[in-house]
Amino acid sequence: MEAMTTKQIDSIVVRFAGDSGDGMQLTGDRFTQESAVFGNDLATLPNFPAEIRAPQGTLAGVSSFQVQVAEHAVLTPGDAPDVLVAMNPAALRVNAGDVARGGTIIVDTQEFTARNLTKAGYRSNPVEDGSLADYIVHPIDMTSLTVAAVKEFGLGRKDAARAKNMFGLGLLSWMYGRPTESTEAFIRSRFANKPAIREANLAAFRAGWNYGETAEAFAVSYDVRPAPMKPGRYRNITGNTALAYGLMAAARSAGLELFLGAYPITPASDILHELSKHARFGVTTFQAEDEIAGACAAIGASYGGALGVTSTSGPGVCLKSEALGLAVSLELPLVVVDVQRGGPSTGLPTKTEQSDLLQALFGRNGEAPLPVIAPRSSADCFAAAVEAVEIAIRYRTPVMLLSDGYLANGSEPWQIPQPGDQPSIDPGFATEPNHETDDGARAFWPYKREPETLARPWAVPGTPGLEHRIGGIEKGDGHGNISYEPDNHDLMVRTRQAKVDRVTQVIGDTWVDDPDGDAELLVIGWGSTYGPVAEACTRLRKQGQSVAHAHLRALNPFPHDLGEVLRRYSRVVCPEMNLGQLSMLLRARYLVDVVGHNQVRGLPFQVAEIEDALLTHLQEVGR
Amino acid sequence: MTAEALPFPGLRGVPVAEVPATAKDYSSDQEVRWCPGCGDYVILKTIQGFLPELGLRRENIVFISGIGCSSRFPYYLDTYGMHSIHGRAPAIATGLATTRGDLSVWVVTGDGDALSIGGNHLIHAMRRNVNLKILLFNNRIYGLTKGQFSPTSEAGKVTKSSPDGSVGAPFNPVALALGADATFVARAIDSDRAGLTEVLRAAAAHRGTALVEIYQNCPIFNDGAFEVLKNPAESARRLVRLRDGATYNIDGRAYVHDVRSASAESSWALSRLDDGSMERVPVGIFRCVERPTFDDQVRENRARAEKGDDAAFLSLLAGPDPWTVA
Numbered sequence: 001m002e003a004m005t006t007k008q009i010d011s012i013v014v015r016f017a018g019d020s021g022d023g024m025q026l027t028g029d030r031f032t033q034e035s036a037v038f039g040n041d042l043a044t045l046p047n048f049p050a051e052i053r054a055p056q057g058t059l060a061g062v063s064s065f066q067v068q069v070a071e072h073a074v075l076t077p078g079d080a081p082d083v084l085v086a087m088n089p090a091a092l093r094v095n096a097g098d099v100a101r102g103g104t105i106i107v108d109t110q111e112f113t114a115r116n117l118t119k120a121g122y123r124s125n126p127v128e129d130g131s132l133a134d135y136i137v138h139p140i141d142m143t144s145l146t147v148a149a150v151k152e153f154g155l156g157r158k159d160a161a162r163a164k165n166m167f168g169l170g171l172l173s174w175m176y177g178r179p180t181e182s183t184e185a186f187i188r189s190r191f192a193n194k195p196a197i198r199e200a201n202l203a204a205f206r207a208g209w210n211y212g213e214t215a216e217a218f219a220v221s222y223d224v225r226p227a228p229m230k231p232g233r234y235r236n237i238t239g240n241t242a243l244a245y246g247l248m249a250a251a252r253s254a255g256l257e258l259f260l261g262a263y264p265i266t267p268a269s270d271i272l273h274e275l276s277k278h279a280r281f282g283v284t285t286f287q288a289e290d291e292i293a294g295a296c297a298a299i300g301a302s303y304g305g306a307l308g309v310t311s312t313s314g315p316g317v318c319l320k321s322e323a324l325g326l327a328v329s330l331e332l333p334l335v336v337v338d339v340q341r342g343g344p345s346t347g348l349p350t351k352t353e354q355s356d357l358l359q360a361l362f363g364r365n366g367e368a369p370l371p372v373i374a375p376r377s378s379a380d381c382f383a384a385a386v387e388a389v390e391i392a393i394r395y396r397t398p399v400m401l402l403s404d405g406y407l408a409n410g411s412e413p414w415q416i417p418q419p420g421d422q423p424s425i426d427p428g429f430a431t432e433p434n435h436e437t438d439d440g441a442r443a444f445w446p447y448k449r450e451p452e453t454l455a456r457p458w459a460v461p462g463t464p465g466l467e468h469r470i471g472g473i474e475k476g477d478g479h480g481n482i483s484y485e486p487d488n489h490d491l492m493v494r495t496r497q498a499k500v501d502r503v504t505q506v507i508g509d510t511w512v513d514d515p516d517g518d519a520e521l522l523v524i525g526w527g528s529t530y531g532p533v534a535e536a537c538t539r540l541r542k543q544g545q546s547v548a549h550a551h552l553r554a555l556n557p558f559p560h561d562l563g564e565v566l567r568r569y570s571r572v573v574c575p576e577m578n579l580g581q582l583s584m585l586l587r588a589r590y591l592v593d594v595v596g597h598n599q600v601r602g603l604p605f606q607v608a609e610i611e612d613a614l615l616t617h618l619q620e621v622g623r
Numbered sequence: 624m625t626a627e628a629l630p631f632p633g634l635r636g637v638p639v640a641e642v643p644a645t646a647k648d649y650s651s652d653q654e655v656r657w658c659p660g661c662g663d664y665v666i667l668k669t670i671q672g673f674l675p676e677l678g679l680r681r682e683n684i685v686f687i688s689g690i691g692c693s694s695r696f697p698y699y700l701d702t703y704g705m706h707s708i709h710g711r712a713p714a715i716a717t718g719l720a721t722t723r724g725d726l727s728v729w730v731v732t733g734d735g736d737a738l739s740i741g742g743n744h745l746i747h748a749m750r751r752n753v754n755l756k757i758l759l760f761n762n763r764i765y766g767l768t769k770g771q772f773s774p775t776s777e778a779g780k781v782t783k784s785s786p787d788g789s790v791g792a793p794f795n796p797v798a799l800a801l802g803a804d805a806t807f808v809a810r811a812i813d814s815d816r817a818g819l820t821e822v823l824r825a826a827a828a829h830r831g832t833a834l835v836e837i838y839q840n841c842p843i844f845n846d847g848a849f850e851v852l853k854n855p856a857e858s859a860r861r862l863v864r865l866r867d868g869a870t871y872n873i874d875g876r877a878y879v880h881d882v883r884s885a886s887a888e889s890s891w892a893l894s895r896l897d898d899g900s901m902e903r904v905p906v907g908i909f910r911c912v913e914r915p916t917f918d919d920q921v922r923e924n925r926a927r928a929e930k931g932d933d934a935a936f937l938s939l940l941a942g943p944d945p946w947t948v949a
């Protein structure tokens with residue numbers, strides 16, 4: 001055996017790609033988990049087709065999972081993979097172009113048959129024809145090596161070959177010195193009831209590791225040391241899971257039952273799945289007959305004193321719009337989760353986009369304002385959900401929580417909250433009459449407001465003496481009876497707006513990162529662009545450039561000082577995965593000449609792309 | 624004391640009043656704004672008169688409506704109430720009833736609200752068997768929007784939106800409810816206070832979704848739609864008052880009416896008795912069978928789940944593979 005060398009590197013980007021049925025998401029997830037346990041910082045990008053099983057071996061059926069692991073803080077899954085594992089020609093064809101020049105490509109040669117090459121649109125075998133000369137290519141017959149390794153467990157060839165993803169994982173785990181215990185434990189528990197398959201997967205995993213150790217081709221392994229992180233307990237978490245946990249944590253803090261009304265829709269269904277597991281924590285999930293019923297049932301639950309939540313993606317928000325208008329008019333707490341995906345219409349169900357911002361703000365009839373909050377990373381979905389619940393309860397209003405497909409499925413380390421981390425939330429149910437009539441009688445006025453927040457009382461059925469009627473029809477100020485009075489309507493419209501504007505009371509100042517203090521250029525983003533924008537800024541600053549970064553968590557209302565922040569800079573650039581929705585809002589509201597940098601490719605921004613764009617702006621502003 | 628003592632399984636879990644209420648206690652301070660002579664008035668009176676009979680605490684009764692003339696109903700009852708959006712009342716009521724087993728939840732809807740724009744929610748409420756009492760005021764016309772044909776209007780109806788007569792067959796709400804496997808289905812007539820009260824009583828007693836179709840006259844846009852069932856000279860031969868166990872001849876076949884029959888044979892045959900000509904129109908209870916209710920089952924599942932304390936919640940948050948950074 002060759003003497004082994006280990007090279008120190010500070011980060012690595014790995015992409016696993018294969019057919020939808022090849023288990024690439026699982027493989028990527030395990031590699032991620034091994035790295036997390038090892039102590040690296042990381043961020044992931046799963047990317048899969050909308051079709052559950054597109055025809056085997058086709059370009060349409062390629063599924064991939066990318067992860068960046070580093071010894072320093074990372075905010076994105078990385079622009080270009082340093083290593084691509086391609087399980088078939090289609091996976092190679094779809095992904096090879098993204099690999100960094102000089103990067104490593106590992107392919108399963110068994111799958112590179114004439115038929116598969118044709119399916120992928122190759123005229124000749126790229127592994128042999130020199131077209132991958134810019135890369136270090138490792139052609140390995142992973143299928144045969146796997147089948148040989150698991151022979152003793154008596155599986156058919158097909159089942160045996162299925163373990164090849166574990167071979168690939170084992171090989172990569174060796175290359176990067178990942179700890180293997182968590183994956184072995186995972187395989188044991190996942191296949192606890194299928195001993196042959198369990199043993200085969202373990203054997204394939206170890207065979208992959210041993211192959212790396214013995215094959216001469218892999219003379220070097222790499223070491224990415226743990227990243228310095230704040231002391232504490234961590235786990236790796238996806239955005240959808242973090243969001244579900246945030247809703248649960250906030251409902252617990254408020255002592256409320258959590259009721260989710262939802263209709264299955266990509267990429268939001270995992271929130272429904274997650275919450276469905278937690279009846280013991282006071283969660284009720286209702287899989288409704290349609291999107292409308294999901295929202296309406298949640299409104300009914302909130303009316304009864306539970307925390308009503310409805311989760312969906314953009315097309316579902318369209319259907320819920322009328323119900324959301326009702327919630328605005330009823331002034332009841334409600335959280336609406338929109339995990340944005342590519343649109344319009346069915347669009348790109350499994351891909352990410354930020355194009356529902358204007359819909360969230362304005363997609364209802366009439367003047368129907370509601371607060372809008374957007375998490376900035378997968379782990380931040382937890383805190384953003386808590387914040388949305390707090391606002392919904394404090395201001396008696398529906399709140400839109402705008403996540404997206406990238407945050408939903410991507411993952412990163414998350415510091416696990418400790419007991420007492422959550423602020424307690426007071427639902428403040430009304431218990432007695434709140435008004436004295438002219439004749440001195442005590443009465444209950446459902447639309448008499450709390451002066452500071454303008455919130456109305458939350459009086460739930462079952463409370464004696466507070467019987468009242470509410471509805472979507474315009475109500476008289478205070479007493480809440482039907483009113484068609486012109487002045488009253490004007491007052492009510494303005495009051496509902498003023499109430500939402502007062503949410504600035506709890507959202508604080510604009511978050512601005514301007515370490516040099518002399519920047520002329522401000523880049524402003526919202527939602528999931530935080531990662532690539534922040535990394536691009538870090539890179540530019542390392543090159544001696546001054547650039548300020550502002551990030552909005554509240555999209556409605558905007559922080560009170562936002563106009564002042566924008567006016568401090570001579571140029572404001574706003575990167576968005578849409579055609580300029582936030583730019584439009586900022587321009588309209590603050591009369592600042594915000595320049596958009598827009599992309600709608602269904603994928604998150606690459607750091608280099610933003611870095612380049614900002615460099616151009618920096619040159620133009622002369623710094 | 625709880626409602627367990629009442630003879631109404633449908634109200635199990637709803638607290639009872641210490642002091643008996645009267646019809647007056649149930650009327651709100653709001654001015655009733657239906658057109659003069661509207662059938663809704665007598666239905667309102669009947670319900671205000673009937674509710675005290677339940678012996679419940681007023682604050683534990685909720686009426687939820689959609690949009691339409693009938694949907695103004697909740698404003699006139701001094702209970703909790705919500706006037707919601709078109710067709711969605713069953714969905715809102717489902718969320719409320721599922722989270723609050725201590726409430727008696729009623730839905731007031733019309734033929735357009737329940738059978739056109741809200742059809743999906745109606746059939747799913749009945750399929751699930753949520754413990755809701757759905758009162759469907761059927762006037763066979765759109766009243767609030769000023770007189771377009773509705774999904775229960777007879778074919779060929781001449782209205783503002785169908786000057787040449789409407790095209791398409793009407794829904795038979797009772798047959799539709801039976802088709803959706805509703806556990807309780809009945810029909811009554813607005814002006815028949817005794818008959819309506821009897822049906823309401825049985826609906827309240829039933830645990831599960833009760834669909835009560837109420838023929839309601841709209842004197843403005845569809846006056847006299849049910850006149851032949853009201854005028855004593857005609858109604859005697861046309862009205863078929865349903866009695867459990869009684870025999871009815873339909874198409875030369877004798878059916879012994881069995882409201883609890885699983886096959887719903889007599890229920891189905893009786894639902895089809897009126898071919899639209901109103902020659903023979905059954906009123907009363909078509910079906911009343913027991914099936915576990917959706918909301919009870921959801922609550923039971925939750926109650927059965929071993930309660931998770933703070934420690935359990937924190938361990939959920941930590942997941943299977945946490946790590947510590949010192």
Ligand code: SF4
Binds near residue numbers: 658662692762840842
């Ligand atoms: S339009 Fe018809 S149904 Fe509506 S209130 Fe007037 S009479 Fe009653």
